[in-house]
Amino acid sequence: MKEISIADLNSLIKRIEVLEAEAEIRRIQAHYMFLCDTPLPKPGLKSDAERIDCIMDLYTEDAIWEGVGSYYDNQFGRLEGAVAIRHHFEKFWGEKQDPELLFNVHYLTSEQIHVNGDIAEGQWIHCQPWIFSDGKSLLRSSRLNNAFRKEPDGRWKITRTRTENVFVAPLKKGWAESFPDKSVLME
Numbered sequence: 001m002k003e004i005s006i007a008d009l010n011s012l013i014k015r016i017e018v019l020e021a022e023a024e025i026r027r028i029q030a031h032y033m034f035l036c037d038t039p040l041p042k043p044g045l046k047s048d049a050e051r052i053d054c055i056m057d058l059y060t061e062d063a064i065w066e067g068v069g070s071y072y073d074n075q076f077g078r079l080e081g082a083v084a085i086r087h088h089f090e091k092f093w094g095e096k097q098d099p100e101l102l103f104n105v106h107y108l109t110s111e112q113i114h115v116n117g118d119i120a121e122g123q124w125i126h127c128q129p130w131i132f133s134d135g136k137s138l139l140r141s142s143r144l145n146n147a148f149r150k151e152p153d154g155r156w157k158i159t160r161t162r163t164e165n166v167f168v169a170p171l172k173k174g175w176a177e178s179f180p181d182k183s184v185l186m187e
Contacts, residue, residue, distance in 0.1 A: 021115040024156045025122055025148050032058050032158070033106035033126065041183035048093035056086050060149060064160045071165035072142075099134035103179045118150040119159075129171065131179060137171035 035042060035055050045051055059065075065085045067076025079085050110125040124144045131137045147160035 018115045022113045025113050025120055028058055038101050038104045039182045041185045043185050052089045058158050060157045060159050063158055066162050068162055069164040099132040102133055103131040104128050120148040122146050135173050137175060139169045139171055141166040
């Protein structure tokens with residue numbers, strides 16, 4: 001039987017650490033999108049304030065959240081720091097919207113995650129249908145180029161959310177025959 005060298009063992013440990021980091025980053029990104037769905041599907045959360053707390057727990061204190069490109073520059077802009085990011089989400093969920101958002105869900109695809117020690121970047125394309133209380137619906141797609149950092153406590157967190165519009169397309173009224181008004185996961 002071949003003896004495993006220290007160099008081989010260290011190489012294996014590094015490869016496992018990269019795989020674990022990729023898996024954690026994948027979970028963080030999917031959890032963020034899950035928390036942004038409407039109706040709120042996370043079990044145990046009773047309010048949008050709790051939703052925002054869960055979202056903010058995914059971010060570092062020095063994080064950046066930005067919409068880039070000609071379409072998103074004016075719509076989202078650039079937010080620096082956890083306080084500014086929280087305020088963005090409080091405006092989205094804390095204020096009554098007219099028309100009210102009844103349904104949206106995020107689909108992630110085309111994933112690429114690149115880990116370099118305790119920092120990483122991930123790219124995804126996401127698509128999300130929206131249904132509003134006035135009967136209008138749209139399909140939105142964006143490219144995500146997000147950054148992550150492993151914090152001193154060992155948790156990976158988001159340091160940058162960067163989203164760029166790919167397209168926004170109106171959907172015909174009634175395109176969805178049914179959609180939930182609340183998630184059964186909440187029960």
